[in-house]
Amino acid sequence: MIEAIGLHKHFGALHVLKGVDLRVADRELVFVIGPSGSGKSTLLRCLNRLETPDAGSIVVDGIDLMHRRTDLNAARRRIGMVFQGFNLYPHMTALGNVTLALRKVAGKGRAEAEALGLAALERVGLRDRAGHTPGQLSGGQQQRVAIARAIALEPRVMLFDEPTSALDPELVGSVLAVMRELREDGMTMVVVSHEMGFARAAADRVVFMDHGQIVEQGPPAAIFEAPQEARTQAFIGQIQRH
């Protein structure tokens, strides 16, 4: 489903991705962990071309994202993204947030877009909040609306960049529950997060990144219980102490 090979990315003199290869199979859930600044967000943002790598190839659902003539807007419809800071449109209602791209990108009429939007809000348990603006919602609710905004477009892949790290601890569960349901529906997902419990329960594979490289990857149990690399051991030890 995702095949990203040999990704390099610089920000000025800073070499942020140093030859990253990431393959994600259909219906697979891949967890990406690693210290802050190791390039996890940059990697994720390359996968929908919010960031343009300096070198490497990215193919998602058969679409070559690095090809000059690829329609990125059409491709992004198929790749949902959820951000740490939710990034909901504050001047629109929850339903407005969800229907904007349905209308402007997918070309649905108002009635159809609203029906689809309400169905997406239903899936995240917030149909009754359709008329609320982001300011009237809790962080957990906002993040679920953000998920609804992405899934309303029926993406083939979902990218999550630390979806719960801006949330109060008591609100994390509601977002993880929605993600788990997506998983059960067979969504292909790449999740940057340090929610170990969720990773253990739901991830097929955990990828550990450090300094712009993938250091080690494997099933959650292997990475969390018996990491091979010293850097992985140090990192796992550190987050488990917290």
Place this chain on the structure above:
Amino acid sequence: MLDTFFNVEIMKAAWPILLAGLGNTLLLSVTVVPLGLLGGLMLALLARLHSPWVRWPLMAWVDFFRAFPPLVLLILLYAGLPFIGIELGGFGCVAIAFFLNTGAYYGEILRAGIDSVPTGQTEAARSTGLSASQTMAWVVLPQAVRNVLPDLMSNTLEVVKLTALGSVVAMPELLFQARQAQSLTYNPTPIVVAALVYFALLWPLVRLLSRLENRALRAG
């Protein structure tokens, strides 16, 4: 005293003249404000192109027209353009001068508004497949305008006041008409009435503006 500044007979006689002036002031305002906003929007959008070929001329343009006194600009257009064979008349000159002057101001305000919208908004929109221009139109601009609404309104207030400049190029707006009536009647009453009309026209805007500003202050 009352006969000098508030002469009812003269007021009655001058009223139709002043009313025509008010009509022209309003017409001028509803021409010049959208024109300035349009010019400003164009400048603000151009400012987002990062090419130095756009940036430097743009900055020079904005600085020039903000530094240039609008009255001088207007007289220059009115007196100068006929020499190169362009006869625009008072209305045309006022429209162009305001487009240049007030567009530069609106442009700076809108640019600040666009800059105030977090990049995460654009990223979220683009990640759902919206194009750059759709993102600007539906996500960024509405928030940008909301963030700088007090500044936009206060500039609009200035623009409406500045329409009085039209009087120097014989545009029959409110001030020009009042001066006409004054010179016909040898009495300042028409000017006093014009001042009151300006006040009645602008005071609601001023009130609305301070309410918006107070609200912005409270919102932090």
